[in-house]
Amino acid sequence: MSQQLHCVVEGCDASITEETEEEVLEAAEEHAAEAHPDLELDEETVETIKQHIEEA
Numbered sequence: 001m002s003q004q005l006h007c008v009v010e011g012c013d014a015s016i017t018e019e020t021e022e023e024v025l026e027a028a029e030e031h032a033a034e035a036h037p038d039l040e041l042d043e044e045t046v047e048t049i050k051q052h053i054e055e056a
């Protein structure tokens with residue numbers, strides 16, 4: 001079982017698959033830094049990202 005996240009940014013079709021939620025969050029932060037430098041990863045955004053993580 002792995003954890004999958006489809007990027008929460010509208011219009012972005014990136015998806016991230018990792019073994020654990022922690023790894024997905026790390027990869028999502030890296031993806032956001034590269035692809036969405038304007039996206040602020042505040043608590044609310046991180047919560048939204050967590051809610052979008054699903055088992056795959």
Ligand SMILES: [Zn+2]
Binds near residue numbers: 012014035036
């Ligand atoms: Zn994205």
